[in-house]
Amino acid sequence: MRSKVLSLIALGLLLAACQTAPQQGGAAGGAGAAVQPAAPPTSAAPATTLNAPAPGSRGDFELIGDRVLFDFDKSDLRPEYRARIERWADWLKRYPNVRLTIEGHCDERGTREYNIALGDRRANAAKRYLVSLGIDTNRVTTISYGKERPAVVGSNESAWQQNRRGQAVVN
Amino acid sequence: MMTLSSRPLSPPAGFSADWSMGRRLVLTGGVAAFWGFSQKMAAAEIRIDITRGQPQPLPVAVSTFFGATPEEAQVGADMARVVTADLERSGLFRPLDPRAFIQTPAALKAAPPRFPDWRQINAQALVHGNGEGQRDGRVKVEFRLWDVFVDQQMAGSVFTTPASNWRRVAHVIADAIYKRVTGEDGYFDTRVVYVSERGPQQRRLKRLAIMDQDGANHKFLTTDERFLVLTPRFSPTSQEITYLSYVNNRPRVYVMDVDTARQEVVGDFPGITFAPRFSPDGNRVVLSLSEDGDTRIYVMDLRTKAFSRLTSSTAIDTSPCFAPDGRQIVFNSDRGGSQQLYVMEANGADVRRISFGAGKYATPVWSPRGDLIAFTKITEGKFYIGVMRPDGSGERLLTESFLVEGPTWAPNGRVIMYFRQERTNERGQGGRTRLYSIDLTGDNEREINTPEDASDPAWSPLIP
Secondary structure, eight states, rough: HHHHHHHHHHHHHHHHHHHHSSSOSTTTTSSSOOOOOOOOTTTTOOGOOOOOOOSSSSSHHHTTEEEEEOOOTTTOOHHHHHHHHHHHHHHHHSTOOOEEEEOOOOOOOSSSSHHHHHHHHHHHHHHHHHHHOOOOGGGEEEEEEETTOOOOOOSSSHHHHHSEEEEEEEE | OOEEEEOOOOOOOOOOOOOOOSSSSOOOOOHHHHHHHHHTTTTTTTOTTTSSOOOOOOEEEEEEOOEEHHHHHHHHHHHHHHHHHHHHHHTTTOOOGGOOOOSSSHHHHOOOHHHHHHHTTTSSSEEEEEEOTTSSEEEEEEEEEEEEETTTTEEEEEEEGGGHHHHHHHHHHHHHHHHHSSSOOOOOOOOEEEEEEESSSGOEEEEEEEEETTSSSSSESSOOTTEEEEEEOSSSSSSEEEEEOGGOOOEEEEEEETTTEEEEEEEOSSSSSEEEEHHHOEEEEEEEEEETTEEEEHHHETOOOEEEEEOOSSSBBEEEETTTTSEEEEEEOOOOOSEEEEETTTSOOOOOOOOOSSSSEEEEOOTTTTSSSSEEETTTEEEEEEEEOOOSSOOOEEEEEESEEEEEETTTSSSSEEEEOOOOTTTTBBBBEEEEEEEETOOOOOEOOOOOOOEEEOOOOOOO
16 A cells, blocks of 8 residues: 555656656655656556556666665665665566666766766676676666766755765666 | 968068077066167077966067958958967967057068067067968968067968968967977967767766867767767877767767768777777777776777777776877776876886875876876865876876866977866756866966867867
8 A cells, every 4th residue: 555655656756757857866865766757667557547657667666766875986885775776686576577777876076087987886886786686697787877967966965965876777 | 181381481681580499589578678688689588488487478469461452351360360369378478459550561561570660569579471362272371470679580481271271370370489489389270179068967968079279160079969978089190089978878989080070989898988098109099998897997909909908906997098108007096995196007017106195186197298197186075187297296286176177288288278167056057167278387277168068178289
């Protein structure tokens, strides 16, 4: 029941966000209902029918929390995000035909090239843990965007924290 | 590029020329103002020493180049403006207001300068010239540089070139003047490739663009804004650039001929390739390859496609840059716990750390002269552009900001360009990103005009 309510709330947010173009990056660090409006569910029902995203879809994955956050200039997985990656693994086991891309991202407080390398390290840290949980390495690809694609705008600590992330996207 | 032929221009009858590079146009404020002294004491010269702090800019009169027809006169006026702007921007010259000039361009074409006319307005150097259409459709352009205090021609050349090439000729003339006065090669006949940016920070659109060093002849080299392009760098030997592109969301290093816009991927690997730079001979590209979270430095021979690994740590090794003699490579690495600068032999041997100051060091770029390495430094929440010697000594910080990054050298090793990004607020306002240049002395910091926001500048060598 609770998850259904969350789904409806998330979908509502999703629709709202689609109507107002520039958005914040969703509840990345919070309750787990991370919303990524730029990437709508691949097989969503027509918007008027308020259905939850199709099981195994991109939107469905986003409901379990699609990103993990990192400390400044670090790529170690924080304990609280290990649990999230464990949810990713469970979800992937439920939908064995689905593949993920994990994007590594950084805040703006580093140089461009170093940040591409750091983003790659973050994406691979998340991937390694996922593979250690039994997910086939071929189902998970990684890419780094360095500091090129912040989730949240603003030159402040809060935005920087939201932007230091590994973000998983269903292919 | 278009052809440009030139030969020296002898002084008019009755005047001496000083072609020797050992002698420089005299004149800094104090000494030159001592009037009778400079008249006859041609040997007691003082050069503009650009290795020191901000010198007194040299007062120079750049007369409109004479043209007999209205078209030639227009080009002559435009050329004088380009020369004037180049000299002014260098910070080493103070061009005088042409409205004060007494002798006309036509009079300068007909007879040698009337030096008292120029001394009267406190000019210390005089530049004039003329342009004339040829039967074959090309133009012949002459220019002369005079030391107004010793009545002596210091430089002079004749150029024959397609008329459309007039702007380049003006830059070549400005380079000749700069060289004659400072003893150093100029940097005006050069181009800058950079990343033109627009749009909100989360979905920034980036295109490669190229322009003359003074912002003229701007054009975009890539048009597809779906894919990011980053960190273009010029070949030291040809009109080619190497850069990172996210074409089809596969970050790869590419090489492009900027005149034909033909591009080619530099090898295709399972990981991400980025941070490319040409070797001094232009035949190889040194770059980073990230695989499974480790980032190492490789070098790729562009002709044989041979690919060899130079570093093997499990750290981040990136932003490699060859020394101009090709024997060493500087790069940044966090192998010691924080980002620092390291130098190794070109084959990867003998790695030693060179940066030991407080903070993190990144984006090292070897000066074309070989004597210094420019870098980005991050410490206590601020970014700096600085230089140090290749052994790590003599660190000097030239400029600081919320975010400055990505130094690139003018080919004479005397001016550095970089980009500066301002803070963004939580509503997405701000974030203005622009190119700047600064003298090696830390003086003469200037914003470079670009149509949109701009980052990742790379200075070309002097155009052959």
